Amino acid sequence: MAENLNTDVAAEINITARRNDTFKLLLEVKDSNGATLDLNNGNTTTAKPEYQAKMTIMSESGDEILSIFSLIWDDAAEHATDYTGAHPKDRVPTATQTGYYTGGATDALSGINLEAQAGNAGEKVAIIVPYDYMSFQSGTYKYDLQIRYNPDSTNILEYTTWLYGKFILKADITQS
Numbered sequence: 001m002a003e004n005l006n007t008d009v010a011a012e013i014n015i016t017a018r019r020n021d022t023f024k025l026l027l028e029v030k031d032s033n034g035a036t037l038d039l040n041n042g043n044t045t046t047a048k049p050e051y052q053a054k055m056t057i058m059s060e061s062g063d064e065i066l067s068i069f070s071l072i073w074d075d076a077a078e079h080a081t082d083y084t085g086a087h088p089k090d091r092v093p094t095a096t097q098t099g100y101y102t103g104g105a106t107d108a109l110s111g112i113n114l115e116a117q118a119g120n121a122g123e124k125v126a127i128i129v130p131y132d133y134m135s136f137q138s139g140t141y142k143y144d145l146q147i148r149y150n151p152d153s154t155n156i157l158e159y160t161t162w163l164y165g166k167f168i169l170k171a172d173i174t175q176s
Contacts, residue, residue: 008161009160009161009162010144010160010161010162010163010164011162011163011164012163012164012165013163013164013165014165014166014167014168015143015165015166015167015168016168016169016170017134017167017168017169017170018134018169018170018172019134019135019136019137019138019169019170019171019172020131020132020134020135020172020174020175021131021134021172022128022129022130022131022134023127023128023129023133023134024126024127024128025126025127025128026124026125026126026127027124027125027126027127027163028124028125029124029125029162039051039114039125049070049072049114050149050150050151051070051114051147051148051149052070052072052073052114052147052148052149052150053069053070053073053112053114053125053145053146053147053148054067054068054069054070054073054087054112054145054146054148055067055068055112055127055143055144055145055146056068056143056144056146057141057142057143057167058141058142058143059139059141059142060140060141060142063098064098065093065098065099065136065141066093066098066099066100066101066129066133066136067087067088067098067099067100067101068100068101068102068111068112068127068129069087069100069101069102069111069112070102070111070112070113070114071102071111071113073087073102073148087100087102088100090102092132092133092135093133093135093136095137099133099136101129101130101133111127111128111129112125112126112127112145113125113126113127113128127145134169136169137169138169138170138171138172139168139169140166140167140168140169141166141167141168141169142164142165142166142167143163143164143165143166143167144161144163144164145161145162145163145164146159146160146161146162147159147160147161147162
């Protein structure tokens with residue numbers, strides 16, 4: 001009799017948002033024992049946070065529409081190796097170009113924030129995207145949220161997809 005082993009921890013969650021509205025998503029993350037995962041610990045060796053994140057929204061045909069980053073995203077395969085400029089600069093998505101959004105160091109609740117959020121109990125992952133970045137064509141897309149983990153006690157680098165599914169952007173009537 002065959003045994004099955006599944007190492008995929010990603011949860012399939014379909015998200016519906018409204019075009020031209022600010023997108024806000026707060027997630028509480030727990031470890032395999034049910035304890036709230038500590039996302040505030042930084043890598044003391046390299047000054048990079050141990051947890052980094054990237055969420056990508058793609059068309060059903062595979063065209064990248066919008067990528068949302070944590071303030072620091074260090075992916076040498078696609079981006080610069082200097083963690084202060086490790087991903088593309090912010091730009092609003094258009095019909096002909098991919099959008100990128102990080103926010104900035106002065107706005108703690110922008111892009112993907114992997115730290116405790118003021119006023120919320122426990123650790124939260126906050127994904128917040130301004131309304132003007134949510135101006136792409138309404139429709140059904142696919143997305144995933146990937147976490148890059150690099151603890152300072154080892155040289156092991158892990159990429160784990162936490163969420164994936166459909167990203168439905170509904171049309172709105174009143175424009176900003």
